[in-house]
Amino acid sequence: xxxxxxxxxxxxxxxxxxxxxxxxxxxxxxxxxxxxxxxxxxxxxxxxxxxxxxxxxxxxxxxxxxx
Numbered sequence: 774x775x776x777x778x779x780x781x782x783x784x785x786x787x788x789x790x791x792x793x794x795x796x797x798x799x800x801x802x803x804x805x806x807x808x809x810x811x812x813x814x815x816x817x818x819x820x821x822x823x824x825x826x827x828x829x830x831x832x833x834x835x836x837x838x839x840x
Contacts, residue, residue, distance in 0.1 A: 779824050783831035789824045792832065 779789030793801060793810050794817035804810045811825045822832035 779835060781824075781826035781829060781831055782833055784826060784829040786826065786828045788828035789826050789833075789835075792821075792823050792825050794821065 778787045779791075780787055781789045790808065791810050792813040793805075794813040794815070796815055797805070797812055801810065801812070805812050808827060813821065820834065822834050824835045825832045
């Protein structure tokens with residue numbers, strides 16, 4: 774399945790994926806293993822990043838929070 778990738782503001786590649794917080798389902802774990810999302814942990818802090826670059830590992834907040 775083709776998932777949306779996001780432009781990294783640091784290295785400018787289209788290698789950004791969503792960071793998902795909360796207890797992951799089996800489906801979400803499978804998506805993480807395929808590199809479609811990053812699991813951010815069970816607790817989300819205020820102003821926690823919601824995107825991560827798989828190329829340079831930069832993490833950032835993207836105001837458009839669609840997955």
